[in-house]
Structures are given as structure tokens and as C-alpha cells.
Amino acid sequence: MASTVIKPLLPLSPSLKHNLPSFTPWISCKPISDSMTYCLPNLHFSRQQGQVAVSVAFNPSGNFDISMFEEEDDSPKVDPPLPPTKGRFEVVIDNDVIRRLDLSPFQSATGIASPLSTEPKEFLERTIGFTINYTKEDPHDIRELSEFPDIRLWFVRLDSTYPWLPVLLDWRAGELARYAAMLVPHQMSAKMGLVFNPEALELFVMKKAFTVYTWLKEHNIPKPRLKTCDMARMLGFGIGDELFDLVDKNPLSLP
Incomplete structure (x- = not known):
């Protein structure tokens, strides 16, 4: 074969x-x-x-x-990417949420309390996006959000809990690419x-x-x-x- x-x-x-x-x-x-x-x-x-x-x-x-x-x-x-899809589920996280590896903002924004009881249809239609309100310790730090270990760790926990989440994201607004960047080794290039x-x-x-x-x-x-x-x-x-x-x-x- x-x-x-x-x-x-x-x-x-x-x-x-x-x-x-x-x-x-x-x-x-x-x-x-x-x-x-x-x-x-x-x-x-x-x-x-x-x-x-x-x-x-x-x-x-x-x-x-x-x-x-x-x-x-x-x-x-x-x-x-296009602007966020109108009416999408918006998950807002900040330094405190990230530091505590707290997934409750995702659960509250989407209503997905259990990964076993989710009905995909509504989420496929409305999609899900993230607003990351992250304050850098050094305001001159030029790293992108996907290069901060604590932010990536929060997304690792999210992904391990809801492994099918990528299919529900707001693809047109670039959410799938950003999500992948949180989980896949990469580098940032001004040209590429x-x-x-x-x-x-x-x-x-x-x-x-x-x-x-x-x-x-x-x-x-x-x-x-x-x-x-x-x-x-x-x-x-x-x-x-x-x-x-x-x-x-x-x-x-x-x-």
C-alpha cells in the first residue's frame, strides 16, 4: 500500500x-x-x-x-487578515490570567465548560478569537507575543484541554496562524x-x-x-x- x-x-x-x-x-x-x-x-x-x-x-x-x-x-x-468576524466569541486574557494558567476567561466567553459537551455548529458559524492584553516588563522588549514563554504556556494548556479548537477559530482574521505560532517552534523575520x-x-x-x-x-x-x-x-x-x-x-x- x-x-x-x-x-x-x-x-x-x-x-x-x-x-x-x-x-x-x-x-x-x-x-x-x-x-x-x-x-x-x-x-x-x-x-x-x-x-x-x-x-x-x-x-x-x-x-x-x-x-x-x-x-x-x-x-x-x-x-x-480581515478584521475580526462580527459576533465572534472574543476571549480576553491578560498578564494575571496568563500567569495563573487560568482558562476560565475562555470558558466564560465561549460557554465551553467541558470539552466533552461542546456542540460545534454554533462555533463554526460565529468562530472564536483572542484579545491578548499583555503588558511587557520591559517596554522596549521587541519580541512578539508568540515569543513570550508564559503566553505560549497558557496556549499549550488551552490546546491540551481543547485539542479541536483550531477548527473553530476566526481563520479570516489570522487567528489560526497566531494560534499555531503559540504551539509550533518558529522565528520572526522582517522579510519572511x-x-x-x-x-x-x-x-x-x-x-x-x-x-x-x-x-x-x-x-x-x-x-x-x-x-x-x-x-x-x-x-x-x-x-x-x-x-x-x-x-x-x-x-x-x-x-
Whole structure:
């Protein structure tokens, strides 16, 4: 049986193709509707000292210049995220909440008290976003919010409690990219935006695909494959149908 793989969606530039290994062809999921395509981050691949760098065109500071090199100024530009979706569930956290690893603001804002009793439909329609009111100890600290260990730890606890949360976020406003930045190793680049560790990002996407697909099916959400594919595409990855076929053929027997 052929192995199941996920691959970056966007093609390599001609100047980089010869530096990277070839990949097994894959079958992509159905494309996101035209109204969503502008949200799809561009990925760029390069070989730098033996490493492959992946750049996602989202930067919490608002910088969206993702040219890999200063002389290459003709790379595709990505529109900034849209304003927050009207009527979304807004989770507001501050230093005190973060310091105490307190998830109650999330529970109060969304009404999700138990991860086992959540009905996805309303949240899929309204979406969820975060307002982070974080006061830095040093006002001259230039780090982005996703680079502060205490903020990231709060999101790690949130994600471990609600592992299917990424599918409910306000994707159009950039919430999925920021959420991933809290959980996936990355660096900030003025030219490339948010630069993820490629293997870590792929593992994150795969783990969330398994979790989200199963969760949507359990709640009888229509087209769970398409919704899961859309989520992966927002981070620049495509998932073949063969992966979902394997999951369906080998369901888990939960205690």
C-alpha cells in the first residue's frame, strides 16, 4: 500500500526546485471556495545550510512583506487578515490570567465548560478569537507575543484541554496562524514574516487533522473531510483523501 503523505500546497520557485528532493505525488482535497482563497498563506522553500525554511505570511506585528531576499521583490504578496468576524466569541486574557494558567476567561466567553459537551455548529458559524492584553516588563522588549514563554504556556494548556479548537477559530482574521505560532517552534523575520520549523509545522497540522476530522464526524458535521482540508490549507498543506480513508477503515475503540 502506498504511504499516506501531506505536502505543501504551493509549488517551489524554479530557482529552488533543483535543490530539494522530489516527493511522491499526492491527491489534494477539494479547493477552498473562492471567497476564502485570499486567506491562504503563501509558503516559500529554500535550502539554507542544509535546512528547509518554511515562511507563512502572517506576522502578529502587522508586517506582511514575505520576500525571501531583498533583491526578490516580485514574490506574491498576501493580503493582511480581515478584521475580526462580527459576533465572534472574543476571549480576553491578560498578564494575571496568563500567569495563573487560568482558562476560565475562555470558558466564560465561549460557554465551553467541558470539552466533552461542546456542540460545534454554533462555533463554526460565529468562530472564536483572542484579545491578548499583555503588558511587557520591559517596554522596549521587541519580541512578539508568540515569543513570550508564559503566553505560549497558557496556549499549550488551552490546546491540551481543547485539542479541536483550531477548527473553530476566526481563520479570516489570522487567528489560526497566531494560534499555531503559540504551539509550533518558529522565528520572526522582517522579510519572511512568521517562519515555522517545517517538520514541527507538518506534525502540528497532521495531529490537528486527525483530531479535528474525528471530532467533526462524532458531532455529525457535514463534510468533515472538506473542513479539515480547509484548516490544513490555511497553514499551507494539502491532505490526500487516502489519509481519511485509512482513518475511516481503522476507527479507534475508545474506552
